[in-house]
Amino acid sequence: MAIPHTALETKAILARLGLKPERRLGQNFLVDERTRDRVITAAGIRPDETILEIGPGLGALTEALARHARRVVAIEKDGRLVDFLTGEFAGTARVMIVNGDIRRVDLAKLVSEEERNAAREARGAKPRTDGWSVVASPPYYLVAFLVRKLLDLAYPPRHITLVVQKEVADRLAAGAGEMNLLALAAQLASRVAKHDRISRRAFWPQPDVDSTIVTLASHAPDKRPIPAAQEEEFFNLVRPLFQTRRKQLAGSLGRTLKLTPPQTIKLLTMAHIPPEARPQEISVDKWVRLFRILEAHRI
Structure with missing residues (x-):
């Protein structure tokens, strides 16, 4: 088997695995390579950083992320997909698959372990300084929790790239007139920017609405307007x-x-x-x- 990049390939692999997309988990698989490349561009990945991917699905984006970053740590809740991903990426040390629910994963511990890995790889030299970033396509109900969890960390990600429903992107980037608690939390801790609009046809099964790429570039701790x-x-x-x-x-x-x-x-x-x-x-x-x-x- 191989990582799928089209709707046809995705359907075939799921059928071979005896799996059906779980709507309750927000499983809409990326099946468009142009969209994948637009997400990679928006993420602005640095070669010496670790990427935390939340919800890798069948690995279409994971594979591309691994070509740009030092390492990809992909957290997947669905154990059935974890088995597939573990097999597909068994030959590369640049990808680590973690079976877990992002709501319960100890991110501080996970990031700390990756820092130690980087130090060991440096073999006594100064470890990388590019930090870590996040790429995710979370379901609607998880966005507010995820943004707060990531930005509230003592060592927050340098950059967060999300593919979310357009209305959620609008909420995150809202200004005066449409301000809300989610936007306030995000904009106090980061610079929020909306990027490309993504057609629902870039996913299978197709979601009900189009999506938007939105990025959050974390402020340095001493640059936050509210400590x-x-x-x-x-x-x-x-x-x-x-x-x-x-x-x-x-x-x-x-x-x-x-x-x-x-x-x-x-x-x-x-x-x-x-x-x-x-x-x-x-x-x-x-x-x-x-x-x-x-x-x-x-x-």
Whole structure:
């Protein structure tokens, strides 16, 4: 058997393995080589870095990633696919297949082990400094969890490349007017950019909607507008405000912090936020400014 690159090859291999795509696992296999190449380009892979691939499927992207990176660690939940992938990549040390659920995998430990591997390969020389990156095509329900899990790591990935439903890409890259908690979390920790739109025909079985490639380039720890140590405090402030997103901030902020209307309006004005504004209308910069003002006033 060999890694499939077309819908016909994918169907044939699945039939030979006696497998059917699991919709509940979001199994839509990449069957278009041009799309594969566009994902590789967007990922901006460095030759000395490790790529963590989440959900490799039948390995169409894994194979290409291994040609560009020092090593690919592919995490696959479906044990049936793990057996296939392990056999196909048995002859290369550049690919490691891990059977696991990304929601439960200890990424900090996995990355640390890869760092030690790199040091051993360097044979006493300075280990690589290109870090690690992520490439994934997660199902809708997993995106928010995955983004937060990756960006909250003490040693986050240098770069994250996701193939997601267009509406999810729009949410991640949202600006003032469409701001949401997912976008706020992503943009505080990284530079988010949307890339090519991907036709649903690039996958088999075809999903119901088209996808978009979106990338998140992590900010250095000292460049984050909200330090990691203060993120929990920041989101404790903004989360309840987004839960009442249709209400004006002058009212919801005042109730949340138990402030009088004049106090609330003064603080919002200092942050250059109109009192009648709603949470989704506020940019990341203004949310950060408001947090800093509240911090300075010990509120």
